[in-house]
Amino acid sequence: EVQLVESGGGLVKPGGSLRLSCAASGFIFSGYSMNWVRQAPGKGLEWVASISTTSTYINYADSVKGRFTISRDNAKNSLHLQMNSLRAEDTAIYFCAREDKDVWGQGTTVTVAS
Amino acid sequence: DIQMTQSPSTLSASVGDRVTITCRASQSISSWLAWYQQKPGKAPKLLIYKASSLQSGVPSRFSGSGSGTEFTLTISSLQPDDFATYYCQQYNGYFMWTFGQGTKVE
Numbered sequence: 001e002v003q004l005v006e007s008g009g010g011l012v013k014p015g016g017s018l019r020l021s022c023a024a025s026g027f028i029f030s031g032y033s034m035n036w037v038r039q040a041p042g043k044g045l046e047w048v049a050s051i052s053t054t055s056t057y058i059n060y061a062d063s064v065k066g067r068f069t070i071s072r073d074n075a076k077n078s079l080h081l082q083m084n085s086l087r088a089e090d091t092a093i094y095f096c097a098r099e100d101k102d103v104w105g106q107g108t109t110v111t112v113a114s
Numbered sequence: 115d116i117q118m119t120q121s122p123s124t125l126s127a128s129v130g131d132r133v134t135i136t137c138r139a140s141q142s143i144s145s146w147l148a149w150y151q152q153k154p155g156k157a158p159k160l161l162i163y164k165a166s167s168l169q170s171g172v173p174s175r176f177s178g179s180g181s182g183t184e185f186t187l188t189i190s191s192l193q194p195d196d197f198a199t200y201y202c203q204q205y206n207g208y209f210m211w212t213f214g215q216g217t218k219v220e
Contacts, residue, residue, distance in 0.1 A: 035211065045150075045158065045201055047211035059209040062115075095157055101148055101203070102169065104157035 002026035002103055004096050009108030016086050016112070022079040022096030022105055030074040033057075033099035036081050038092035039107075048094070049081065064090075086112045116140055116204055120214035127219055133189040135217045137202035142182045146206035149178055149187045152216075153198045161200075162187065192219070 008020040022034070036048040049060045049070040058070055069082040079096050093107040117140040127133050137147065145165035150158035160169045162178035165185055175190045189196055202214040 033209065037211070037213075044216040045152075045203075045213040047213065050209040050211070052209065057209050101150075101163065101205070102160045106157060 004098065004103055004105035006094060006096055006105040006108035009094065009110045011111045011113065012086055013114050014087060014112055017082070017084045018086065018110060020081040020083065020094055020108055020110070022081075024077045024079065024098075027098075027103070029072075029077040030054075034070075034072060034079045035097045035099070036070060036079075037095045037097055037104075038090075038110075039095070040089070040092040043092075046092075051079070083110070086110075088112050115210075116143060116207055116212050118202055118204055118212050118214040120200075120202055120217050122217060123215065124218045124220065127192050129192055129194055131192045133192050133196075133219060135187045135200055135202075135219075137180075137185045137187070137214050139183045139185075139204055139206075143204045143206035145181050146204055147178070147180070147185050148203045148205065149176075150201045150203065151196075151198045152201065158201060189219075 003025045005023045012018050033052050035050045038046050038048050051058050051070045067085045071080045091112050093109050095104050095107045097104045119138045121136050147165045149162040151161055152158045161172050161176050166178045177188045179186050199216045199218045201216050204212045
């Protein structure tokens with residue numbers, strides 16, 4: 001079964017850090033670019049970051065540039081999002097999504113609050 | 115950056131109605147547009163890609179049209195399972211996605 005499973009969410013204080021992971025299975029992970037998308041409570045979808053198959057090309061939304069780092073480990077079929085200097089406005093459900101937009105994880109919740 | 119504007123934000127409809135949602139891009143995105151359906155607590159579900167291509171397994175009552183800067187999603191006969199929020203998304207940018215603000219069909 002083709003699947004993406006996120007983990008690593010939780011409650012963190014403003015200024016803190018968190019590392020999200022996305023475990024891929026059922027498909028050739030190294031053959032797809034990957035993305036992180038987030039959704040704040042009651043709000044719409046916001047693209048966060050993208051990474052190419054070999055990590056050569058990486059791009060970030062302006063709202064997270066300089067604070068978040070996307071990475072991947074093709075040997076372990078995993079995608080990561082290192083989030084530093086977290087702010088209250090980063091509170092959201094974070095989804096990982098495959099390049100073709102057809103496969104999404106169930107999401108992991110990040111809450112930034114004191 | 116490319117901005118995506120959806121209208122309306124909320125749409126009231128009944129079962130059997132024909133429903134149309136519009137999405138406008140701030141600059142031409144050719145046909146690099148997707149449509150999603152999202153229900154509360156769930157991940158988005160891809161309905162349409164490349165503006166008018168129906169994703170496998172999606173009912174044929176869903177259709178997409180348009181190119182350049184103007185796009186539409188049409189549900190030909192609204193079913194009970196279709197009450198949800200719909201998003202457009204451009205993927206013309208290099209490793210960059212942009213979503214519309216969403217349309218809630220209630």
